[in-house]
Amino acid sequence: MTWTWRDSGLLAAGAVGRLVDAQRVKRWYFDRVASGNAGAGGGAAATLLAMARARSPLRDAAGAGGAGAPPAPVEVMKAEERKALLLQQLAGHLKGTTDTWMSIMVASWVLWIDATVMAMIYLGDQLGLYKQMASRGSTWTASRLAKAAGGLQARLVQEWLAQQAAAGLVDFDPKKGTFSLSSACVPLLAEPLSGSFFAPYATLMLACWKRIPTMMDAFRGQCLAPSYDEAGEDLADAMARLHVPEVKFNFIPKVLPLIQDGSLLQRLNSENLLCADVGASGADCTMEMALQFPKATFHAYEVADPALDRARENVKRRGLQNLKIIDAKIHPLGKAISSGQVKQRYDFVMCYDVLHDLAHPEQLIEEVREVLAPGGVWVIVDIASNGEMAENVRNHQKAATYYGISVCVCLPSGLSADGGRGLGTLGFPPEVAEPMFRGNGFSKIRSFQMPSLEKNQVYEVQI
Incomplete structure (x- = not known):
C-alpha cells in the first residue's frame, strides 16, 4: 500500500x-x-x-x-x-x-x-x-x-x-x-519530462520482484547478496528515467548555483573543466550535464554491464563529443591518472544516488581524493535519512518504501563483496557520511537537503 x-x-x-x-x-x-x-x-x-x-x-x-x-x-x-x-x-x-x-x-x-x-x-x-x-x-x-x-x-x-x-x-x-x-x-x-512521470516506478518494482528468488538464497546464507550489476536493464532504465528529471529540474538549476558559492557553475559555463560522474549508470544524467555545459568534458564511470551498454548507446545516439564512457572494472577511478587513462585531475566529480549502494564506500572516497584537482569539488547526492533506524521508522515519511527497496536493491549491492558495509538505502546520513569524508582526507564538508526535492541529501566536499 x-x-x-x-x-x-x-x-x-x-x-x-x-x-x-x-x-x-x-x-x-x-x-x-x-x-x-x-x-x-x-x-x-x-x-x-x-x-x-x-x-x-x-x-x-x-x-x-x-x-x-x-x-x-x-x-x-x-x-x-x-x-x-x-x-x-x-x-x-x-x-x-x-x-x-x-x-x-x-x-x-x-x-x-x-x-x-x-x-x-x-x-x-x-x-x-x-x-x-x-x-x-x-x-x-x-x-x-x-x-x-x-x-x-x-x-x-x-x-x-x-x-x-x-x-x-x-x-x-x-x-x-x-x-x-x-x-x-x-x-x-506519457510525458517523461513532465516532472510528474510515474511510470518508471513500475519498472523499478519489476526489478525488485525479479531479485526475490536470489534474495531468498542470500537470506538463507546460500550465496552473497546480488550485486547492482545483476539487477539488469530494468533497474538501469528505471533509475535513468527517475533521475534525469531531477538533474534537469533540480540539480542543475537549484544545486549547482550553491556549490563553491556559485563559482563552479560559472566555470562550467565558461571553461573546459574536466568532470567525472562516478556510478553513472546509463550516463543519462551525465548526458544531461554534457548537453547543458558543452565547454566542459565529462567522463562517466560505471561497473554494471547493462548500464554500460545503455551508456554507450546513449552517446552514440546523441553524438556527444564531450562525453566519454569508462568501464570502471577495467579502468578504476583511482588508477585513472597513473594508467594514463586521464591526463589531468578532475575539477568536478559528482555521484548521484551511489554511495549508499557501495560495498566499500571508503575505497571510492579515497579514489576521488586521489584524482580531484586542487580547488576541485566533489558533489554527492544521496537519499536523505533521519539516521538511526528508530528515527526513520518513526519519522521518515518514505521509510516503508525505502526499506523495501533497500532489501531488494541497495542493501544487496552493499553486501555483494566480502566485508561489505551494507549501508542500505537510508544508511548514508550526515553522521555516517561526514566522518568517512574527514577520515579519508577531505576537510571542507557541507551538507544540505536538495532545494524543492527534500528526499535527497547533498554533500559538497573539498580537500
Missing part, C-alpha cells in the same frame, strides 16, 4: 488514478496520526480530494505547468471518496489506531489492487500504449490502438484497456466503445 499512496504520488491508482502531491499527502497523514485521528472520518476525504488536484513538487520546482488538473467527473469524485475512506481505515490499522478484521481485509484488498495496477502500468509504458494514446487523437478503439502501437494483439489490448478504465486511468465511452487517456494521467504516464 505504501508504494502508491504514501510515496509515489498516485493516490489509490486501483480506484481513480489521479495525481497527488505526495509530500502533502504524507504531511496530512502523519499529522492525523500524531493527533490520534488517522482513522477518523470528517473532512479527510475532502482533504485528499483537494490534494489530488495539486501539482507535482518536482514540476513546481522547475516552474513548469500552470493550474492543477481539471475537475474530475462526478463519478470519479465519488470513487475518490470511497477510496479515501478505505485508506483511512487502512491507515488506522497500520498505525494501530484500529485493529479489526475489516481493516485487515481493506489492507489486503488495497495491496492487491495496487500491485495489479502497477503491473498494468508497466505493460502500458513498455509497449508504448500510453505514449500512443497521448500523442494521436483523443479516442481509441482497441484494434486501432493495437495497430498504432506496433501491431499488437488487439484482444490483449482490449483487456488491458478494460483494466485501465476500471482503474480510472483511462476514460471509457460505452456508447462509442472508445477509450481515451485521462487528462490528469497524461503527465503521469
Whole structure:
C-alpha cells in the first residue's frame, strides 16, 4: 500500500488514478496520526480530494505547468471518496489506531489492487500504449490502438484497456466503445519530462520482484547478496528515467548555483573543466550535464554491464563529443591518472544516488581524493535519512518504501563483496557520511537537503 499512496504520488491508482502531491499527502497523514485521528472520518476525504488536484513538487520546482488538473467527473469524485475512506481505515490499522478484521481485509484488498495496477502500468509504458494514446487523437478503439502501437494483439489490448478504465486511468465511452487517456494521467504516464512521470516506478518494482528468488538464497546464507550489476536493464532504465528529471529540474538549476558559492557553475559555463560522474549508470544524467555545459568534458564511470551498454548507446545516439564512457572494472577511478587513462585531475566529480549502494564506500572516497584537482569539488547526492533506524521508522515519511527497496536493491549491492558495509538505502546520513569524508582526507564538508526535492541529501566536499 505504501508504494502508491504514501510515496509515489498516485493516490489509490486501483480506484481513480489521479495525481497527488505526495509530500502533502504524507504531511496530512502523519499529522492525523500524531493527533490520534488517522482513522477518523470528517473532512479527510475532502482533504485528499483537494490534494489530488495539486501539482507535482518536482514540476513546481522547475516552474513548469500552470493550474492543477481539471475537475474530475462526478463519478470519479465519488470513487475518490470511497477510496479515501478505505485508506483511512487502512491507515488506522497500520498505525494501530484500529485493529479489526475489516481493516485487515481493506489492507489486503488495497495491496492487491495496487500491485495489479502497477503491473498494468508497466505493460502500458513498455509497449508504448500510453505514449500512443497521448500523442494521436483523443479516442481509441482497441484494434486501432493495437495497430498504432506496433501491431499488437488487439484482444490483449482490449483487456488491458478494460483494466485501465476500471482503474480510472483511462476514460471509457460505452456508447462509442472508445477509450481515451485521462487528462490528469497524461503527465503521469506519457510525458517523461513532465516532472510528474510515474511510470518508471513500475519498472523499478519489476526489478525488485525479479531479485526475490536470489534474495531468498542470500537470506538463507546460500550465496552473497546480488550485486547492482545483476539487477539488469530494468533497474538501469528505471533509475535513468527517475533521475534525469531531477538533474534537469533540480540539480542543475537549484544545486549547482550553491556549490563553491556559485563559482563552479560559472566555470562550467565558461571553461573546459574536466568532470567525472562516478556510478553513472546509463550516463543519462551525465548526458544531461554534457548537453547543458558543452565547454566542459565529462567522463562517466560505471561497473554494471547493462548500464554500460545503455551508456554507450546513449552517446552514440546523441553524438556527444564531450562525453566519454569508462568501464570502471577495467579502468578504476583511482588508477585513472597513473594508467594514463586521464591526463589531468578532475575539477568536478559528482555521484548521484551511489554511495549508499557501495560495498566499500571508503575505497571510492579515497579514489576521488586521489584524482580531484586542487580547488576541485566533489558533489554527492544521496537519499536523505533521519539516521538511526528508530528515527526513520518513526519519522521518515518514505521509510516503508525505502526499506523495501533497500532489501531488494541497495542493501544487496552493499553486501555483494566480502566485508561489505551494507549501508542500505537510508544508511548514508550526515553522521555516517561526514566522518568517512574527514577520515579519508577531505576537510571542507557541507551538507544540505536538495532545494524543492527534500528526499535527497547533498554533500559538497573539498580537500
